[in-house]
Amino acid sequence: MTDPAFQDYYPDDYSHCYGCGRLNAHGLQIKSRWEGDSSVCSFQPAAHHMAIPGYVYGGLIASLIDCHGTGTAAAAAYRRDGRAMNTDPPYRYLTASLHVDYLKPTPLGPPLELRGTVTEIQGRKAVIGIEVRADGVVTARGTVVAVQMPDHMRPAVTG
């Protein structure tokens, strides 16, 4: 897992996101990579990412699903178009909707593994299904509906 992550290819101006920006010193800095047709992200929650003692905060799980979903959407768009992720113009996706089912409490301690599947990618829209595991057990399932960022929202430098 030493290949660059999807997020490592984001241009600097897209790299300040609290969830996945490599330039956000206060953020989660999540990293997503392909494993075949699945996208995988491993994240180690901190002690303060707690809901109640012993369990992971659900908002953190939602945040991981969100950024892993939009990252997977972008990576899938490059794949669809036969483009390398370091080519211009950059593909970036925004979350149109996020759904999370918390199937069981997620233990706080082990790293969490997120595994994403592209269930739809068409035009500017992508739908990503994501499973969250702790110690190999699926504790949450999410769906991210992502849309390609409109041109008017692109930071000026990269626009």
Place this chain on the structure above:
Amino acid sequence: MTDPAFQDYYPDDYSHCYGCGRLNAHGLQIKSRWEGDSSVCSFQPAAHHMAIPGYVYGGLIASLIDCHGTGTAAAAAYRRDGRAMNTDPPYRYLTASLHVDYLKPTPLGPPLELRGTVTEIQGRKAVIGIEVRADGVVTARGTVVAVQMPDHMRPAVTG
């Protein structure tokens, strides 16, 4: 708005949540209060709660909806049962599912106002609808399905 918030009534052992725990020094420490039949939460995002420059991180919005939703569920259960929030046993709710529709980008700068409505409360389940506003404009809508915490998950001291 100087009355105690819902979260101020949580027993200490339930007060470490990253989103709403008053004892989590690293957390968001959100506060929710009744305004008539609506629950209201005002939250000031920090500069690092960014998605792309100028806009609030969607995972933060999901986190606020999550904790404001479970807090509203608990407060609604006390109301339903004609109990004050400082009486035992404490009601605490977990998130069974979270859905967020991001209607438009949320500007980073003004405080966010969340307004919750109890759409269902029955037995151990509650459904809370939540609107998120920035500068008076609704930018996101969420739904939290919350369930009362099972006894076996209660921290030992308060169990």
